Amino acid sequence: xxxxxxxxxxxxxxxxxxxxxxxxxxxxxxxxxxxxxxxxxxxxxxxxxxxxxxxxxxxxxxxxxxxxxxxxxxxxxxxxxxxxxxxxxxxxxxxxxxxxxxxxxxxxxxxxxxxxxxxxxxxxxxxxxxxxxxxxxxxxxxxxxxxxxxxxxxxxxxxxxxxxxxxxxxxxxxxxxxxxxxxxxxxxxxxxxxxxxxxxxxxxxxxxxxxxxxxxxxxxxxxxxxxxxxxxxxxxxxxxxxxxxxxxxxxxxxxxxxxxxxxxxxxxxxxxxxxxxxxxxxxxxxxxxxxxxxxxxxxxxxxxxxxxxxxxxxxxxxxxxxxxxxxxxxxxxxxxxxxxxxxxxxxxxxxxxxxxxxxxxxxxxxxxxxxxxxxxxxxxxxxx
Numbered sequence: 397x398x399x400x401x402x403x404x405x406x407x408x409x410x411x412x413x414x415x416x417x418x419x420x421x422x423x424x425x426x427x428x429x430x431x432x433x434x435x436x437x438x439x440x441x442x443x444x445x446x447x448x449x450x451x452x453x454x455x456x457x458x459x460x461x462x463x464x465x466x467x468x469x470x471x472x473x474x475x476x477x478x479x480x481x482x483x484x485x486x487x488x489x490x491x492x493x494x495x496x497x498x499x500x501x502x503x504x505x506x507x508x509x510x511x512x513x514x515x516x517x518x519x520x521x522x523x524x525x526x527x528x529x530x531x532x533x534x535x536x537x538x539x540x541x542x543x544x545x546x547x548x549x550x551x552x553x554x555x556x557x558x559x560x561x562x563x564x565x566x567x568x569x570x571x572x573x574x575x576x577x578x579x580x581x582x583x584x585x586x587x588x589x590x591x592x593x594x595x596x597x598x599x600x601x602x603x604x605x606x607x608x609x610x611x612x613x614x615x616x617x618x619x620x621x622x623x624x625x626x627x628x629x630x631x632x633x634x635x636x637x638x639x640x641x642x643x644x645x646x647x648x649x650x651x652x653x654x655x656x657x658x659x660x661x662x663x664x665x666x667x668x669x670x671x672x673x674x675x676x677x678x679x680x681x682x683x684x685x686x687x688x689x690x691x692x693x694x695x696x697x698x699x700x701x702x703x704x705x706x707x708x709x710x711x712x713x714x715x716x717x718x719x720x721x722x723x724x725x726x727x728x729x730x731x732x733x734x735x736x737x738x739x740x741x742x743x744x745x746x747x748x749x750x751x752x753x754x755x756x757x758x759x760x761x762x763x764x765x766x767x768x769x770x771x772x773x774x775x776x777x778x779x780x
Contacts, residue, residue, distance in 0.1 A: 400463050400464050401461060401462070401463055401500055401501060401504060402461070402462045402463075403460075403462075403504045403505060403507075403508050404459065404460050404461075404462060405457060405458065405459050405508065405512075406458040406460060407458075411458060412440060412458065413440075414460065414467070415443070415458045415460060415470055415472075415492070416436050416439050416440060416443075417467070418460050418467040418469070418470040418494065419433075419434075419439070419492075419494045420433065420682070421466065421467040421468070422467070422468065422470070422494040422495060422496055423494065425496070427497065427552040427554070428551075428552055430540060430541075430543065430544070430550050431550055431551070432544055432550065432673045432676050433676060433679065433680055433681070433682040434676065435676070435679070435683075435684060436682040436683055436684075437684060438643075439492075439682075441643070442492070442526055442531060443456065443458070443472070448639065449633060449635040449636045449639050450527055450531075450632075450636055452633070452635075453476070453477045453478040453633075454474060454475060454476045454477060454478065454527065454528075455475045455477075455516075456472050456473060456474045456475070456527060457472065457473045457509070457512045458470070458492075459471055459472070459473070459505055459508045459509060460505075461495070461498075463498075463501070468495065468496040468498055468501050469493075469494060469495030469496060469498065469501045469502060469505050470492060470494050470495070470505070471490050471491075471492065471493045471505040471506065471508075471509050472490065472492040472493075472509070472526070472527070473488065473489075473508075473509035473510075473512045473513050474488065474489040474490065474491055474523075474525070474527050474528075475488055475513065475516050475518065476489060476527070476528055476630070478630055478632075478633075479528070479529075479630045480518075482630045482631070483630070485519075486517060486518050486519040486520070487518065487519075487520050487522050487769075488510075488513030488516070488518035488520065488521045488522070488772075489521065489522055489523045489524075489525050489527070489528075490509050490521055490524055491523055491524045491525050491527050491533075492524070492526045492527075493523070493524045493535075493559075494551075495558055497552070497554045497558070498558075499558060499561045499562075502558040502559070502561065503561065503562045506521075506559075506562040506564075507562075509521070510770070510772055513772070514772050514773075518772065519771065519772055520770060520771045520772055521564075521769065521770050521772060522567060522628075522768070522769040523767065523768065524549075524767070524768075525767070528630065528632075529628045529629060529630060530630070530632050530640070531640075532547055532548070532549055533549075533570070533742070533765070533767060534549060534570050534742070534765025534766060534767055535551055535555045535559065535765060535766050535767075535768070536549055536550055536551050536555075536763065536764070536765055537553075537556050537569075537764050537765065537766045538761075538763060538764035539762055539763030539764060540552075540553055542762065542763060543673065544673060545671045545673055545701070545702070545703045545739045545741070546647065546669050546671050546672045546673050546702070546703050546705075547669070547703065547705060548572070548703065548739075548741055548765075549765065556766065560768075563770050564768035564769065564770045565768060565769060565770065566766055566767075567767045567769040568627055568628070568744060568745065568746075568766075568767045569744075569765065569766050569767075570741070570742045570743065570744060570745070570764070570765040570766075570767070571741070571742075571743045571744075571745055571751065571761040571763070571764055572739055572740070572741035572742070572743070572761060572762060572763030572764070572765070573739070573740045573741070573743070573754050573759050573760070573761055573762065574737060574738075574739055574740075574759070574762055575704075575723055575726060575738045575739070575740055575759070576727065576737045577727055577730035577731055577735050577737040582757065582758050585720065585756070585758070586724060586727075588720070589720045589723070589724040590724070592717055592720070592721060593721050593724070596658070596716070596721070597658060598656055598657070598658050598663075598718065598721055599656070599658075600654045600655070600656055600657075600725050601654055601656075601657055602650065602651065602653065602654045603648075603650070603653045603654060603655070605645070605648075605650060608641070608642075608645060609638070611655075612637065612638055612641040613634070614655070614662055614665075615641075615655075615665050615708070616632075616634055616637045618662060618664070618665055618708045618710065619637070619665075619706060619708045620632075621708075621711065622664075622709055622710055623708065624711075626744060626747070627744055627746075644667070644669060644705070646696070647669040647670050647672050647696065648667055648668070648669055648670075649668050649669070649670050649702055651729050651733065652666070652667075652668035652702060652726065652729060652730075652738070653666070653667045653668065654666060654725075656709075656718065656721075656722065658713070663709065663710050663713045663718070664707075664708055664709040664710065664713065664722065665706070665707070665708050666704060666706070666708075666722055666726070667704070667706040667707075668702040668703065668704050668726070668738050669703055669705050670696055670699040671699055671701045671702050671703060672692070672696060672699070674695070674701070675691055675692055675695035675696060675699070678691055678695075679691060679692075700733065700734060700735040700736050701735065701736040701737060701738065702735075702739070703738060703739040703740075703741060704726075704739065704740045704741070707722070709722075714749045715749075717753070719749075719750065719753040719754075720756070720757065723754075723757060726738060739763075741763060742765065
């Protein structure tokens with residue numbers, strides 16, 4: 397069996413195309429029935445060393461595993477210099493991981509990725525992050541029966557065993573909650589939030605999409621301040637943030653992208669994206685052919701469910717009970733348009749400033765993703 401396995405490093409535009417295509421080869425199986433093919437152009441953007449500003453301070457290498465000429469797995473090795481400068485460490489990353497239930501192939505992919513990272517003087521490997529914690533990350537370990545929502549990974553249940561079988565250990569879990577719409581909010585929570593809102597003088601203001609860049613600049617400053625100190629967080633450059641914001645503009649719901657102001661000061665913001673996966677199910681190729689573009693243009697406005705992709709509250713306001721007010725405002729707006737609620741996800745398991753108020757609303761995690769880490773053997777010629 398091992399004689400037919402080949403691990404290949406891919407280079408250039410064609411190599412990137414083969415790497416992207418490998419995901420479709422891996423998920424062409426019953427075990428991947430819950431996988432929703434992404435848009436290929438989006439995956440390519442996450443790998444684009446020329447066009448994506450992330451790679452101004454990062455590098456990556458792409459590997460695929462082949463058996464008898466057929467791709468059975470893939471992984472990217474990523475050096476994020478911005479992360480290591482910010483945290484003063486030597487962590488490498490793996491991302492864009494997909495694999496058949498084939499431990500030999502998975503271990504072979506990780507060995508090549510670890511070798512590439514070790515040669516660059518990195519002392520541990522963490523992932524999956526694709527390509528950073530500001531993008532898609534984690535392996536689904538709970539909630540396989542639930543459909544994945546926009547920008548969240550879904551994978552077969554055996555991924556956890558493959559990664560642990562390659563010597564990786566759990567580093568951190570990320571949680572997902574479902575925020576119900578309108579009348580599904582418990583009465584006692586609603587009453588408490590309404591009284592708090594009256595006393596707090598907090599007001600919500602929708603984004604002006606006609607001044608997208610100015611609104612994004614305010615959100616960028618608040619995002620960096622609000623998330624600073626969170627495990628694994630690295631403040632993106634403004635160029636990175638704006639690159640992401642421009643891509644998200646088409647899926648952001650205008651009624652669910654708003655800021656919170658207190659006495660004229662911006663103290664928090666929220667962005668909810670329409671669950672584009674509901675349309676992507678009908679685009680199995682992931683290619684933006686004319687018919688598929690039409691499906692997106694006509695399908696997206698009809699989607700009444702979404703995901704909170706960004707939420708920020710300034711640190712000095714976190715202990716003032718404002719999060720339930722955000723949740724109540726989401727529920728109120730959802731009820732007005734007949735929306736189905738939203739997913740709040742990738743919440744760090746130990747982020748009590750978010751998990752505590754969610755549990756106070758009688759909500760429990762319904763999905764869980766895992767990030768893993770492995771210490772590398774010391775590389776000759778490199779110091780930790």
